[in-house]
Every structure is written in structure tokens, then in C-alpha cells.
Amino acid sequence: xxxxxxxxxxxxxPGQKVTISCSGSNSNIGNNYVSWYQQLPGTAPKLLxxxxxxxPSGIPDRFSGxxxxxxxxxxxxxxxxxxxxxxxxxxxxxxxxxxxxxGGTKLTVL
Amino acid sequence: VQLVESGGGLVKPGGSLRLSCAASGFTFSTxxxxxxxxxxxxxxxxxxxxxxxxxxxYYVDSVRGRFTISRDNAKNSLYLQMDSLxxxxxxxxxxxxxxxxxxxxxxxxxxxxxxxx
Numbered sequence: 001x002x003x004x005x006x007x008x009x010x011x012x013x014p015g016q017k018v019t020i021s022c023s024g025s026n027s028n029i030g031n032n033y034v035s036w037y038q039q040l041p042g043t044a045p046k047l048l049x050x051x052x053x054x055x056p057s058g059i060p061d062r063f064s065g066x067x068x069x070x071x072x073x074x075x076x077x078x079x080x081x082x083x084x085x086x087x088x089x090x091x092x093x094x095x096x097x098x099x100x101x102x103g104g105t106k107l108t109v110l
Numbered sequence: 111v112q113l114v115e116s117g118g119g120l121v122k123p124g125g126s127l128r129l130s131c132a133a134s135g136f137t138f139s140t141x142x143x144x145x146x147x148x149x150x151x152x153x154x155x156x157x158x159x160x161x162x163x164x165x166x167x168y169y170v171d172s173v174r175g176r177f178t179i180s181r182d183n184a185k186n187s188l189y190l191q192m193d194s195l196x197x198x199x200x201x202x203x204x205x206x207x208x209x210x211x212x213x214x215x216x217x218x219x220x221x222x223x224x225x226x227x
Contacts, residue, residue, distance in 0.1 A: 002153065032212055033210070033211035033212055033213070035212065035213035035214070037154070044204060044217040044220055045146075045154065045204075045214075045217055046217070047214060047216075050209070050210040050211070050215070051210050051211050054210070086153075088153065088154050090156070090212070090213070090214070092211075092212040096171070097168055098156060098169070098170050098171070099144065099146075099159065099170075099212065100156060101146075101153060101154040101155065101156060102153070104153040104154070
């Protein structure tokens with residue numbers, strides 16, 4: 001059971017928008033920055049969002065992040081079939097003194 | 111930036127294995143580094159982190175006392191010594207660079223560790 005809670009799956013049609021939630025507590029999301037990762041099938045994870053809402057160079061602005069209290073959200077607009085992947089949120093847990101990830105959300109673009 | 115893991119393989123329960131990660135394309139000595147694993151068909155699990163100068167080290171509870179993270183900045187290399195291995199340690203192990211605030215900005219391709227009798 002993961003420290004951070006994500007929905008197991010989400011789906012939407014091409015061109016539409018989807019959001020993925022990540023719920024935690026004061027010891028992790030509530031007091032630390034959140035990052036988001038995309039893992040395409042058979043590949044290593046890739047950083048999409050860091051510091052709650054910042055995009056690394058090369059990540060399109062279709063991807064966005066936000067945080068409120070002990071929850072964070074990843075938004076993806078203009079969905080493409082190539083966005084089908086597993087998405088993970090991550091942060092630091094100050095009580096555990098450890099990094100933590102959500103259980104992952106599988107995105108299906110119908 | 112390139113991170114290349116090696117050292118994975120098949121080991122019996124109770125055995126040991128040492129993973130290595132060769133880093134290139136950046137100033138290795140100025141970045142914290144992490145090991146993250148992924149069991150077959152499962153999600154990501156953070157395993158351990160080490161600061162740039164090795165003075166700060168963290169472990170997930172399930173490996174503390176059995177795994178040891180280390181680095182050699184002169185050789186641009188990260189290591190994970192894994193002792194007393196258990197079946198549940200079976201996973202792909204990723205070497206990953208720490209950046210920004212608690213994020214990981216680059217990942218290796220991973221090396222598979224299988225613990226089985």
C-alpha cells in the first residue's frame with residue numbers, strides 16, 4: 001500500500017483533458033514539493049513536473065501540475081494516443097525520512 | 111546525461127549482489143543520487159538516496175540494515191550493496207539523479223535483480 005494515493009486508472013478520448021489526483025498527508029505533500037513522472041510501456045520513468053507545477057525543458061505545456069493542501073493534481077490537455085502510460089506522483093516524506101511515490105495511474109486514451 | 115546500471119542477475123534468498131551505476135554527461139559530484147526499484151508489474155518504490163558528498167544517506171525501512179548505498183565521485187559511480195536478499199527484493203533497479211526539490215530528473219535504463227531459489 002503506497003503512502004500517496006492515486007486512482008488506478010483514468011481514461012479519456014483523444015483531444016480531451018484528463019486529471020490525475022495524488023493524495024497524501026502533512027508529512028509529505030502538505031510540506032514538500034511534488035513531482036510527476038510518465039512511464040511508457042517497457043521504459044524508464046520520465047520527469048514531467050517538478051516543484052508542484054514546473055515543467056522541465058522539452059515537456060509540452062499540455063502537461064500541468066498543481067497542489068492544494070495535502071493533494072496534488074496532474075492535468076493533461078489535448079490527449080494523444082502517445083500519452084498512454086503509467087503516471088506516478090512523488091515527494092519526500094519528512095516523518096519517514098524517505099522518498100515516496102503514489103501507486104501509479106494507468107492512462108488510457110480511448 | 112547518461113546513467114548506466116550493471117550488476118543485476120539471479121541470486122538465491124540470503125545472497126548478496128552489488129549494483130553499479132556509471133554516470134556521464136554531468137558533474138556527478140554536485141548531485142544527490144537515488145536508487146528506485148520496480149517489482150514486476152508493480153509501481154515505483156524509492157529505495158535509497160545519498161547526498162553529493164556522501165554525508166547524508168537515507169533508506170526505505172524495508173531495506174535498512176541490509177542494503178548500503180555508496181558513491182565514488184572520482185569514478186563518477188554510484189553503488190548499491192545488497193545483502194540478505196529476499197524474494198520480495200526482486201525488481202528492476204533504477205539509478206536516478208536527484209534534482210530540484212526531491213525530484214528525480216534523469217533515470218537509467220534499469221537492471222533486473224531476481225531473488226529466487
